[in-house]
Amino acid sequence: MKKPTIKDVAKAAGVSTATVSYALNGRTDKVSNETIERIKQIIETINYIPDFSARSLVKNQSKLIGIVIPQTESHKQLILENPFYSEIISGIEGKLREHGYHLLLSGVNQGESYLNLSVQRNLDGAIMMGIYPEQFYDGFKKIKIPIVLIDSYINDSYFKRIGIDDEYGGYLATKHLIDKGHSNIGLITGAIRKDGVVEKRFLGYKRAIREANFFYNPDYVFEDSMSYEHGMAAGKLIASKHPEITAVFATGDMVAFGAIRSLINEGKRVPEDISVIGFDDISMSKMFIPPLTTIRQSITEKGAVAAELLIHMIQGNGEQEANEVVLPLTIVERATVKALG
Amino acid sequence: MKKPTIKDVAKAAGVSTATVSYALNGRTDKVSNETIERIKQIIETINYIPDFSARSLVKNQSKLIGIVIPQTESHKQLILENPFYSEIISGIEGKLREHGYHLLLSGVNQGESYLNLSVQRNLDGAIMMGIYPEQFYDGFKKIKIPIVLIDSYINDSYFKRIGIDDEYGGYLATKHLIDKGHSNIGLITGAIRKDGVVEKRFLGYKRAIREANFFYNPDYVFEDSMSYEHGMAAGKLIASKHPEITAVFATGDMVAFGAIRSLINEGKRVPEDISVIGFDDISMSKMFIPPLTTIRQSITEKGAVAAELLIHMIQGNGEQEANEVVLPLTIVERATVKALG
């Protein structure tokens, strides 16, 4: 048995396919209410479900949204291991679905580009997380696909942005440590890149330090990647080479986990010997032992708002809407920071 | 500037669209090599990218794979917070992409069904994680969509399955505790449902206990959901009502995390006072403090194999292939289990 098409519905209802299409799209100016009712009955009984590909083709819209997230270097896998991404995706997907859109989750193979994918699949829009080479952005502009940027400070009115005040977050984290009496404060962080969130958090860190009239020591900055492994490596270095460091600001919770782990391995107690503050408050952070003190942002909300912004861009029913949404952040004090002395 | 279509290519090459299509699909019996070369040049210069919707329509295949995973009860979000799912998805996506398929990540709204989605989007196949109401399976069979089941013991030759020997895993975990001298062993677990992995792990638990000639005590079984929160609740109960329990088998790592946390909250030391063993070895488990002793399965591999199986089903180039793949498991001893006494 083949799947029923709009023709089958039309035949069964004794009307033309156009009428069925109108009924389907609720054009009451075109079809009488009785006919709509009758058609709906028939659709129900023969179990007709419209085909998105066909619709896509003529309407030139796919109701499909793409999402650009970092991949492993081999391009084999998405880095979904970091719960930060999964949480945000969860937020995005929920909101998209609410509005009748679906999420296409795909990385790109070596050599290919996400732009190809976008064109092939006729994506109605995409959400990009993090920062990418410039040609990426240009490409999207060229093919005129609406884009929302998460965690990016790229300043181009073509894109809408959603994020938090990362500079302030970095400041807040560092200030918190300073307020607790720490002065030798290490920074463990992912790659500091122009227009990226990490750069801003780093700036906040420096501001807090300067404001307190402490000496900014570049040796205290451990920059590599936003991974558990880097946290481990940096923690080890701190324990062995910089015993004078009494507090650490990790610009991501996963990094903080790694740092804490290696610090403990090296015989330090957290927070008694050394304090650690993280950033993001991924769901794991409250479960971690000791529970992580961190800068909290609502990750799923970030995803949901990004999706909302994107849908506005697509549907263009936006007169004077925001080009940028900045979500609030707070510090959540748990158990990894302790006053000095 | 509109996006170039196959017609533009045909015009530029001075051939018919059919020829371009044949060239695109490498039909050397239909097009000469020189023409193919010429067409490829043109495609390159005008930057033509075929439209999947159109192709979908005529070929009746979307190159789109769906994935069914549990949602929150409100149907608002997917439960991607549990890293187990994200890791598996990561594995699935990578393998799919390698074969030219893409992943559609979507939950379903209240009242709707995933079947609708499958038909609308013309899914070429789907991967289901966990177990669902029976009508779900019947629906897929009716619309003839190939399905691979992850973590399900539903025995129906229509479906292929990928999993591990959960009964043995449960046995192994429990046996490990017994070998360490424990006899009062609690079980903290998600819902025990027919044909689900949890049921098998539970069976393994009971087998190990009976085999050791211990008394199986139903009061030691704390069944609810596979969540951190349930782990917390059960851990608390164990500490307060069952001080005689010296070891716990949690059928999922997240549950184990919760249990450990509340056990510690209640003043118990892990593993000195009480041992805990988990299941799955999600990436977080090695980062947890104390590092979790658990039953390890390769989660991303599970995803990758599921994708491979599915692609085989779809492409039907499978003569006598496996209907079921059982991946190995091992115990990984870390720091949450200690010999008694």
Next chain:
DNA sequence: AAATTTTAGTTAAACGATATAACCAATAAT
């Protein structure tokens, strides 16, 4: 050299929907 096969294409009909111009009654306005 005639008959057959092969090669390299072309033509036109699908696929399943939507948009739109055109049409026809019946009713309302002139």
Next chain:
DNA sequence: ATTATTGGTTATATCGTTTAACTAAAATTT
């Protein structure tokens, strides 16, 4: 009585591909 309006419907073109059926020329076989 004539024209304009409205509501309901149909026929047809279209979106961008693929593919079965066909054809003309070149190559091969008899």
